[in-house]
Amino acid sequence: MFRTYRADLHIHTCLSPCAELDMTPARVVSRAIEEGLDIIAITDHNTAENIPSAIKANGEITVIPGMELTTVEEVHILALFPDMESVMRLQEIAYNDLPLTGNKRILYEQVVVNEEDEVIRFNDRVLMDATGLGVKEAINIIHDIGGITVACHIDREAFSILTQLGFIHDSLKFDALEISFRTERQRALKMFGIYDRYPWITSSDAHHVSDIGRAATEFIMKDASFEEIVLALSGKEGREVRF
Secondary structure, X not given: OOEEEEEEEEEOOOOOOOOOOOOOHHHHHHHHHHOOOOEEEEOOEOOOOOHHHHHHHOOOOEEEEEEEEEOOOOOEEEEEOOOHHHXXXXXXXXXXXXXXOOOOOOXXXXXXXXXXXXXXXXXXXXXXXXXXXXXXXXXXHHHHOOOEXXXXXXXXXXXXXXXXXXXXXXXXXOOEEEEOOOOOHHHHHHHXXXXXXXXXXXXXXXXXHHHOOOOOEEEEEOOOOHHHHHHXXXXXXXXEEEO
């Protein structure tokens, strides 16, 4: 039987250099439950090290392993996966391209935290840097290791595929496009209607606890799982995506 699930598939934690330090995995999960979300994705920049803590902190909500990958063109791509093994394979590829700071203090803290909000360590890679992966190469790699791809915040003036490349070529097999919380659907249709061949989602891109759930996508599907999200994005057997 189908039902409606509210999902926020773009949330950062304190491991992202641009997120607040109080965005611990446990607080993210707690806030998401307060906001009535059924599914969240943890999507830090070029890393996945805080996802296990979010999964352990989870009591009532589905946590999808994910990453906001930066390509060599500085395009942000959401990569979502069915399990930790898959996302860690992408992290290994990304880390090969990201410089180490040699434990020197960097501009922002990047904190790996356990499910009890205790600091485990500080990540000393420059997580905001671009990886060496081109957009098409990144999409292919993510698909090859079992994930799906979403072009991030295409309505933003930075780090979107439209600002960086100018258009979305037919050869780029994104599974969905993300419209940010800033743009309502009707306005998005006027601005980006030429790309309605892709399913659209909206997400909070939360960097602060209060941001979580400010935008969410409704999925009409059988259960709150990665596999059902994949089917819903394809509109299989009556499943739907709404925002």
